Amino acid sequence: MSPTPKRPSESSLRRTNWVLAGITCGFLALAAVLLATPWKPATQAKIPLVDPSFLEQTAWRKSYADLAREKADLSDFQCYVCHEKKNPPPLRYDDQHVLIVPDEHSDIKMGHGTHNRNNLCYNCHNEGNLLTFSTRDGNELQFAESSRLCGSCHGPNFRDWEAGVHGRMNGYWNHQLGEFKRLDCVNCHNPHAPRIPTRKPAPPPHPLRQPVLLEPQAPQATTP
Amino acid sequence: MIHATRDYLTFLWRCARIAFVGDWRYYTWMGGLTVFSLLGLHAYCNQFVHGLIVTGMSDEVSWGVYIANFTFLVGVAAAAVMMVIPVYIYDNEELHDLVIFGELLAVAAIIMCLAFVTVDLGRPDRFWHLIPGIGQLNFPRSMLSWDVIVLNGYLLLNIHICGYLLYCRYQGRKPSKWFYIPFVFIAIVWAVSIHTVTAFLYVGLGGRPFWNSSIVGPRFLASAFSAGPAIIILALQVIRRVTRYHITDKALLTLRSIVQVSMIINVFLLINEIFKEFYSGNLHVASSKYLFLGLDGHHALVPWIWTAIVFNLISMFLLILPLSRSLRWLDVACVLCIVGIWIEKGMGLVIPGFIPTPLGALIEYTPSMNETLVCLGIWAFGLLCYTIFLRMSVPILQGTLSKANEHLPEPEAGVEHSPVPAPH
Amino acid sequence: MGRRNFLRSSAAFAGLGALAASLSPLREIGDYSSVDEFMQKYYKEMTPDDMSKVIKRIENEVQRQYGIRPHVRDLKPMDGVEFVYCLNLTRCIGCRKCVHACVAENNQSRNPEIQYIRVLKLPHGSMDIEKADHLYNPEAVPQKGFFYMPVQCQQCHNPPCVKVCPVHATWQEKDGITVIDYDWCIGCRYCEAACPYWARRFNFTKPEIPKERLNPNMAYLGNRPRKQGVMEKCHFCIQRTRVGRYPACLEVCPVGARKFGNILDPDSEVSYILREKRIFIQLKEEMGTNPRFFYYFEK
Numbered sequence: 035m036s037p038t039p040k041r042p043s044e045s046s047l048r049r050t051n052w053v054l055a056g057i058t059c060g061f062l063a064l065a066a067v068l069l070a071t072p073w074k075p076a077t078q079a080k081i082p083l084v085d086p087s088f089l090e091q092t093a094w095r096k097s098y099a100d101l102a103r104e105k106a107d108l109s110d111f112q113c114y115v116c117h118e119k120k121n122p123p124p125l126r127y128d129d130q131h132v133l134i135v136p137d138e139h140s141d142i143k144m145g146h147g148t149h150n151r152n153n154l155c156y157n158c159h160n161e162g163n164l165l166t167f168s169t170r171d172g173n174e175l176q177f178a179e180s181s182r183l184c185g186s187c188h189g190p191n192f193r194d195w196e197a198g199v200h201g202r203m204n205g206y207w208n209h210q211l212g213e214f215k216r217l218d219c220v221n222c223h224n225p226h227a228p229r230i231p232t233r234k235p236a237p238p239p240h241p242l243r244q245p246v247l248l249e250p251q252a253p254q255a256t257t258p
Numbered sequence: 259m260i261h262a263t264r265d266y267l268t269f270l271w272r273c274a275r276i277a278f279v280g281d282w283r284y285y286t287w288m289g290g291l292t293v294f295s296l297l298g299l300h301a302y303c304n305q306f307v308h309g310l311i312v313t314g315m316s317d318e319v320s321w322g323v324y325i326a327n328f329t330f331l332v333g334v335a336a337a338a339v340m341m342v343i344p345v346y347i348y349d350n351e352e353l354h355d356l357v358i359f360g361e362l363l364a365v366a367a368i369i370m371c372l373a374f375v376t377v378d379l380g381r382p383d384r385f386w387h388l389i390p391g392i393g394q395l396n397f398p399r400s401m402l403s404w405d406v407i408v409l410n411g412y413l414l415l416n417i418h419i420c421g422y423l424l425y426c427r428y429q430g431r432k433p434s435k436w437f438y439i440p441f442v443f444i445a446i447v448w449a450v451s452i453h454t455v456t457a458f459l460y461v462g463l464g465g466r467p468f469w470n471s472s473i474v475g476p477r478f479l480a481s482a483f484s485a486g487p488a489i490i491i492l493a494l495q496v497i498r499r500v501t502r503y504h505i506t507d508k509a510l511l512t513l514r515s516i517v518q519v520s521m522i523i524n525v526f527l528l529i530n531e532i533f534k535e536f537y538s539g540n541l542h543v544a545s546s547k548y549l550f551l552g553l554d555g556h557h558a559l560v561p562w563i564w565t566a567i568v569f570n571l572i573s574m575f576l577l578i579l580p581l582s583r584s585l586r587w588l589d590v591a592c593v594l595c596i597v598g599i600w601i602e603k604g605m606g607l608v609i610p611g612f613i614p615t616p617l618g619a620l621i622e623y624t625p626s627m628n629e630t631l632v633c634l635g636i637w638a639f640g641l642l643c644y645t646i647f648l649r650m651s652v653p654i655l656q657g658t659l660s661k662a663n664e665h666l667p668e669p670e671a672g673v674e675h676s677p678v679p680a681p682h
Numbered sequence: 683m684g685r686r687n688f689l690r691s692s693a694a695f696a697g698l699g700a701l702a703a704s705l706s707p708l709r710e711i712g713d714y715s716s717v718d719e720f721m722q723k724y725y726k727e728m729t730p731d732d733m734s735k736v737i738k739r740i741e742n743e744v745q746r747q748y749g750i751r752p753h754v755r756d757l758k759p760m761d762g763v764e765f766v767y768c769l770n771l772t773r774c775i776g777c778r779k780c781v782h783a784c785v786a787e788n789n790q791s792r793n794p795e796i797q798y799i800r801v802l803k804l805p806h807g808s809m810d811i812e813k814a815d816h817l818y819n820p821e822a823v824p825q826k827g828f829f830y831m832p833v834q835c836q837q838c839h840n841p842p843c844v845k846v847c848p849v850h851a852t853w854q855e856k857d858g859i860t861v862i863d864y865d866w867c868i869g870c871r872y873c874e875a876a877c878p879y880w881a882r883r884f885n886f887t888k889p890e891i892p893k894e895r896l897n898p899n900m901a902y903l904g905n906r907p908r909k910q911g912v913m914e915k916c917h918f919c920i921q922r923t924r925v926g927r928y929p930a931c932l933e934v935c936p937v938g939a940r941k942f943g944n945i946l947d948p949d950s951e952v953s954y955i956l957r958e959k960r961i962f963i964q965l966k967e968e969m970g971t972n973p974r975f976f977y978y979f980e981k
Contacts, residue, residue: 042281047686050282054689057289061696064293065703068300081793083892084782091783091933198951199958202938203928207950208760211926222937230937232822236778239816240795242316242886243621278690285693292697300704307710309887309910310869311794317883320871380869380884380911383715387724387849387868394724394850394866402848402872464969465842465878544812616880616966617800617833618812 145227298635337486776830791889
């Protein structure tokens with residue numbers, strides 16, 4: 035360490051002045067730049083609002099009981115306007131022993147059970163009184179009691195349904211605090227073709243950052 | 259009492275004043291750092307107003323470069339202890355006068371750590387919820403609450419030790435051992451704890467198999483004890499060049515052997531980790547696969563991690579070879595080591611933990627411009643702090659800034675008072 | 683000497699100017715936080731009086747922002763009730779109606795999008811979540827060869843998110859619901875990193891909810907609109923379930939795959955399921971989180 039203070043050279047002092055002046059200008063320029071370029075949030079692609087039909091809570095089918103409650107047109111259920119009580123309609127089959135649905139009932143597609151096992155209208159409809167159902171063990175049930183009819187074959191599902199475990203529930207889980215509604219089988223299942231149809235899914239998520247698109251699904255193997 | 263207070267305030271005032279006085283190199287350096295700090299502050303104000311949407315983070319990758327830098331800097335702070343141990347436990351003479359530079363580095367690093375954690379918060383205005391008493395610090399259950407305590411405690415410890423020693427030197431009296439030696443030993447244990455606790459922050463998350471591994475803690479320490487002293491080696495050489503402070507080559511070589519051993523352990527632990535991940539090949543390997551090899555065509559981190567590994571290996575070999583006894587090669591080894599560990603322990607540790615997500619989604623992360631500016635700003639601010647600390651402490655240690663020359667006119671740029679001999 | 687002092691001062695002043703300029707974005711701060719909100723006490727330390735003031739503040743804020751007077755309540759857990767959710771994977775068709783019903787019920791941000799439920803499409807025969815497709819969007823679901831698994835907050839008995847929160851901003855209530863005090867959360871996202879089910883969501887910016895889709899029936903710990911910078915997640919529709927109603931995701935499910943109820947009541951649907959059904963799965967059971975959310979198959 036030097037015993038006497040070392041004086042910086044003249045040129046070094048001059049350079050200090052220049053640097054200080056430069057810093058002043060630099061700061062002012064920085065201030066100007068920061069004020070002049072306000073930051074704009076990157077405009078993100080607008081995500082469209084979801085179609086309200088996907089928020090729909092009501093069942094997609096109406097049961098006879100629903101229609102009766104709503105006092106809707108029940109003429110479809112007036113079988114004896116066309117049929118005769120004494121003369122139950124005969125069933126006709128093609129050479130593959132598949133039931134031929136008459137043109138008057140062309141809205142009905144038979145698809146209850148596999149291998150055409152359920153190929154007989156009178157498995158459910160009452161041959162003797164088309165305005166009611168009849169179970170295989172001969173019990174007569176009203177149209178509004180359709181779920182019990184289903185239960186006469188689908189025992190385990192019926193048991194689950196009674197417990198609220200199969201099928202849809204609405205309203206209050208706590209029955210003391212409010213009503214709850216258990217839907218009927220036919221609110222979800224078409225009795226003539228009970229498999230629930232496929233549907234368009236609601237829109238997929240929009241991740242905040244560039245999503246990594248998964249590889250396109252390999253097309254289902256199709257037989258030529 | 260009043261006298262002592264007045265003396266202390268004079269000391270602080272003179273320290274503050276000297277921070278604004280220097281030669282043209284000092285002003286250039288400080289001016290540049292200030293510009294970057296302000297750019298960072300501006301970027302942070304944007305983030306404060308608009309939210310973390312201005313970063314590259316997402317629900318999928320919910321921590322990014324902020325936490326990565328935080329993790330690295332905790333290691334740097336912890337590494338100050340690697341100078342303290344030889345000095346106070348093994349009475350290493352060469353490092354004795356240098357240990358304070360390590361401790362000051364720790365202070366600067368902790369300041370940066372706290373800044374990085376703060377900018378990562380979604381609601382920085384609610385920081386007071388963390389303060390015990392008025393807030394609700396979830397201690398001891400949350401590892402983050404431990405981190406809050408150990409980081410702030412470490413900051414206070416180091417401020418106390420440095421401040422006390424410097425003030426004593428300024429006053430020209432011998433420091434009382436009772437006033438700092440116990441704190442030095444607490445700080446040694448504490449330094450290990452800050453890094454262990456930060457490792458536990460990750461290790462404790464059972465839902466993230468990439469982090470949920472007991473080797474993370476030891477790896478943190480090994481990498482910290484190589485990158486930290488490496489930074490100190492470089493800093494000491496800068497100090498030696500720009501001031502007339504006496505630093506021996508032998509001191510640097512002592513630090514070299516610390517970096518050397520830590521680097522070997524670090525590489526060894528890395529090999530352990532890679533073996534365990536890939537040889538067993540269970541489903542949890544996805545994150546490591548993403549990091550080292552890329553996953554399903556996504557490999558943003560692959561070039562980075564291999565750069566880190568190559569740098570670490572070159573650095574390790576340089577440090578093992580006698581070649582690095584030459585300072586030029588030692589510098590190369592240190593730079594490689596710092597960069598390598600910064601990548602490996604920052605991005606290389608934090609990001610893959612999130613990829614894929616616990617539900618198997620693959621969303622990559624790239625830091626945004628704004629986020630990068632905030633990081634640069636914090637680094638610039640940290641360097642600014644460290645430079646100011648050195649600017650204050652070097653003249654005090656040299657004796658050119660002392661109570662004895664209080665009556666003399668304040669020094670002008672580049673001119674320093676001759677030291678008044680301190681009583682021994 | 684004098685010149686240099688002048689230059690030094692001018693540099694310092696220019697620096698202060700630049701500092702002020704760098705703070706300029708704060709001009710757009712808007713309604714970031716009111717003083718009342720900033721000073722607000724922790725949920726568990728509020729007296730009923732404090733709470734009614736807070737509720738008034740929230741109602742006023744919502745009205746100012748959306749033009750609709752909401753009905754905000756602080757609903758407490760019921761005695762003798764512990765909620766459990768069961769989801770029948772055999773039934774789920776992956777239609778994602780639950781996702782959107784949840785968004786509508788719980789006032790999540792539409793832009794950027796926040797959703798509590800993520801439906802995974804998985805190939806038959808595997809529970810390896812890393813094979814999941816999150817973004818499937820075919821013409822019709824279900825697709826042959828796949829099953830669908832909706833994932834939301836599992837309301838764990840041993841929630842990792844609660845453990846890690848540094849400020850107690852999230853906790854488990856006695857009916858089993860893990861809730862968040864949105865006015866206490868500091869937004870560190872540690873819970874998001876801790877959750878093994880990726881159930882937590884962060885408000886990266888101010889949430890955007892169209893006025894006409896705001897649900898005015900709100901709860902403090904439930905679906906009241908959130909602020910920028912805080913976490914949120916599924917809370918089993920607290921505003922519905924704590925008054926005895928079913929959650930929104932359950933009511934909208936077209937196939938009745940979702941079942942919810944009080945596990946302490948032996949006659950509830952969920953008690954029946956856990957008693958009668960053979961296979962049920964707690965997702966990532968090995969984590970030891972012990973979810974209150976059960977997946978099951980039948981037949």
